Amino acid sequence: MNSNLVRQRFTYKDLLLRKLSYAVVSSIFSQLVILSFYVFLTNIDVFHPLKWIFSSLGMLTSFSTLLFLIPFLTIIFGQSLICAKDYVIKSSYCSTRFQKFIATFSIHNLILSLLHITVGAALTWLFLSVPGGKYRSLIEDCNEKVYCLNEGAFFLVLSGFWTGFYFFVKIYIAEKNLSFPVIHQRKFLQLKSHLINLIKDSIIQSFWPSLYFVILYYIQGKSLTESFRAIFGLLEFEQKPSVFIYIDLWFFSALYYFNMNLMRFYFNLFLTEPVQFPLVRNQNENLTLQESITNYDWPIVQNLACLDLHLLAQWSNLRRQVFFTLSNPGGHPHNWNSLVENTLRLIKEYTDLLNKTIDVPEKKINTPIVQAPLIQSPDRFRNLRNMALYDQDYNFIEVSKPPLAKFSFSATVITKISEKFTNILEFVKLILGIKFLFGELPQANVRKCLANGHLIIWASQGIADIVSASLTEDKFGVVQKDLPAIITSLVSLKQSLEKLNKVPALTRKMVGYDDFNYQMKGAVTAAVKRSLFNICRTFEAYMQDIPLSKDIAQYLQVHIICKA
Structure with a gap:
């Protein structure tokens, strides 16, 4: 191939x-x-x-x-x-x-x-x-x-x-x-x-x-x-x-x-013809696989780079070895650090965009708190009735009520006027077509994310396959140090993708099986789950030694059937 x-x-x-x-x-x-x-x-x-x-x-x-x-x-x-x-x-x-x-x-x-x-x-x-x-x-x-x-x-x-x-x-x-x-x-x-x-x-x-x-x-x-x-x-x-x-x-x-x-x-x-990108920069080459993964200015180059990562992770043992080698002199895994940094950056940006477009902030309902006017007694006689109240003018208690009632009435009137004005403004926008023309389209950002689903499919599976191969091919253990970050990023992405099931426009009842957004949602979710399962299956005997948070470990046990 x-x-x-x-x-x-x-x-x-x-x-x-x-x-x-x-x-x-x-x-x-x-x-x-x-x-x-x-x-x-x-x-x-x-x-x-x-x-x-x-x-x-x-x-x-x-x-x-x-x-x-x-x-x-x-x-x-x-x-x-x-x-x-x-x-x-x-x-x-x-x-x-x-x-x-x-x-x-x-x-x-x-x-x-x-x-x-x-x-x-x-x-x-x-x-x-x-x-x-x-x-x-x-x-x-x-x-x-x-x-x-x-x-x-x-x-x-x-x-x-x-x-x-x-x-x-x-x-x-x-x-x-x-x-x-x-x-x-x-x-x-x-x-x-x-x-x-x-x-x-x-x-x-x-x-x-x-x-x-x-x-x-x-x-x-x-x-x-x-x-x-x-x-x-x-x-x-x-x-x-x-x-x-x-x-x-x-x-x-x-x-x-x-x-x-x-x-x-x-x-x-x-x-769409696959291209083998250089893995190490030299004088004659201005593009590398690691940098091309996050090249947003040229989307087709970014797609080809993620595809090349997926293919080399599966089929090319010699090219995988480049990521497991250390620099000489220095002994640093520059190739691997550059790859994992750009790949996780791509996954994180995709996850953040999903969370931003799916999560709807809940409206906080501020319930007005009405405080009654209290006249406190000294702490020494807290349990005793203050008899001095009856010696004062009775209007003292009644005088304190009108300002509160007036303040509450004014706030209520202002709130009602504001709501009325907002309703009138929305009605005017609806009549003039302003909201129809300038309002944001429903689930537009979600469709934008799903249009770039191939990037996440190839990037997640590629990085997971390299991590799985590192157990037997990585002699210096340069990959194991980034296992917690990789697993955490994939789990966060998987949790964000699960929220897509709550989007009405992407449910099976609303669209057909041949709908692009519906198919891409299933493909991306399956790819991320396969990546996590591949890592868990490879490192099953060592999962207890990987420093994962309690929430991530519990998620892997429940959803990926991983003994983390």
């Missing part, structure tokens, strides 16, 4: 640029392959195979084809570069609907939307023009000096604009996450295993935008056609498009979806 990993000796930007360049080049090359396959398929001639092959090759290598290909591939190249930013740059967190609205209509998304729309029309125009046919051009010669509009070609090119817009709004904005495979295979095997699913999904996904376009064109198509003819001075073409043009519409929509899904697949294929 290690033979499939890629050894990198670059900076973070060099690493990402290499991966992204592979994805962009593969996407452009795939466009050429698809176009070549389409040309060979449309010019098929079984009875004259040589003529079929040479005519197709001549069509692909002609000067007119190059004129069509150059602008199309340029647009694809620009689109790929801009789309790449969404996969490698740290995305901004939107906790309110207003922030989501601003992020949706950002300059970056506006440029991407224009590129998607342009690619949709350019793709249809390219595949109509290169092989030829009755829809090869928007304009047809009616007479010597008069030109007509080919309504069928206009219909299909216009559908390309709509398909690009629909894909961007419906799919691209909503889905930008990378999916790391459970078992990493060679790239050709991954492409081979996903190709059929990509084709099938593209055909299914393109059905609805095709249907919507037919409905929209039926409502506004005539006015659009007349306006286009009036602008360019064209006449109506006598030959009307046949019913089979709807099949062509669905085909080109599916072709666009397939190209876009294939481009996203390439990004996922190359960016």
Whole structure:
């Protein structure tokens, strides 16, 4: 498995640029392959195979084809570069609907939307023009000096604009996450295993935008056609498009979806490819595994570092030995100290974010304490009745009551006015939509935590596997000194994850089994529990010697079945 990993000796930007360049080049090359396959398929001639092959090759290598290909591939190249930013740059967190609205209509998304729309029309125009046919051009010669509009070609090119817009709004904005495979295979095997699913999904996904376009064109198509003819001075073409043009519409929509899904697949294929990070810094290397674990500026690098930690902890005995060695001279475990410090920092920050978003502070109810006016007697005669009270004016006792009653009345009135004002303000916010736009979305922070669940899955299992291997491989015992901190951090994280079961939006009754947040919650909880169980099973005979707090030891006994 290690033979499939890629050894990198670059900076973070060099690493990402290499991966992204592979994805962009593969996407452009795939466009050429698809176009070549389409040309060979449309010019098929079984009875004259040589003529079929040479005519197709001549069509692909002609000067007119190059004129069509150059602008199309340029647009694809620009689109790929801009789309790449969404996969490698740290995305901004939107906790309110207003922030989501601003992020949706950002300059970056506006440029991407224009590129998607342009690619949709350019793709249809390219595949109509290169092989030829009755829809090869928007304009047809009616007479010597008069030109007509080919309504069928206009219909299909216009559908390309709509398909690009629909894909961007419906799919691209909503889905930008990378999916790391459970078992990493060679790239050709991954492409081979996903190709059929990509084709099938593209055909299914393109059905609805095709249907919507037919409905929209039926409502506004005539006015659009007349306006286009009036602008360019064209006449109506006598030959009307046949019913089979709807099949062509669905085909080109599916072709666009397939190209876009294939481009996203390439990004996922190359960016999620495992990387072996250096474990020791030297002059030629500016990135190490230990520092990359907490690299929040480049999330994809952080994911790859945690994945590398998980893989080396399981499969690489030689790389594990680096953490068990001491520096020479000095005899200090710098490699291990750096790893455990950054890993525990990642786990602690994740735990703190969970606690901050899940725990709701209880409202303290302040009950007013009414103290009656008491006249104390001297301590010497505490049990005797003070007869001197009857010798004084009786109004002395009554005079002390009005200020208290007045104070209590004023406080009550102020409290009621404050509550009334708060209710009116909340009502105004509700009416004007202020709370709807600027109020924090429910469980938004929890979803943000679960989106980064892969980091905790790999980091917790990786550090636990290294700790378990240290019992037989760590000759100097550099790991054992950090066992209490590691176990305590994992237990704290496990306790915070258990609170997610109380979140209504993450219960099985509210969501389905295929919900991403529900699945990630179960995966992270299972990974942390497995990590604790792995450590407890390995050090079961020595758990009494590990200085753990009473609460941690009791938790391990009850929940992990560990004799701590």
